[in-house]
Amino acid sequence: MKVGDLVGHYLGDNHPVGLVIEVGKYTGNADVKVLWNGTTEAITQKSMYLKVINERFSLNKIKGSYV
Numbered sequence: 001m002k003v004g005d006l007v008g009h010y011l012g013d014n015h016p017v018g019l020v021i022e023v024g025k026y027t028g029n030a031d032v033k034v035l036w037n038g039t040t041e042a043i044t045q046k047s048m049y050l051k052v053i054n055e056r057f058s059l060n061k062i063k064g065s066y067v
Helices: none
Strands: 006-009 018-023 032-036 043-045 050-054
Antiparallel strands (some): 006 050, 018 032, 032 043
């Protein structure tokens, strides 16, 4: 998992979508920080419980380059 990946919970599609904003080592063996849809604060998560939905969301991949 990389910064910018859109992720979901591995249990299914009933869970919100999140954006990976940081990768590292955190308390409780968490290794990513995710900003979940509908929240205002990122929380640490274990990547083993997440699945990548769309790798590295970027404006460059939407109808040409904006950079």
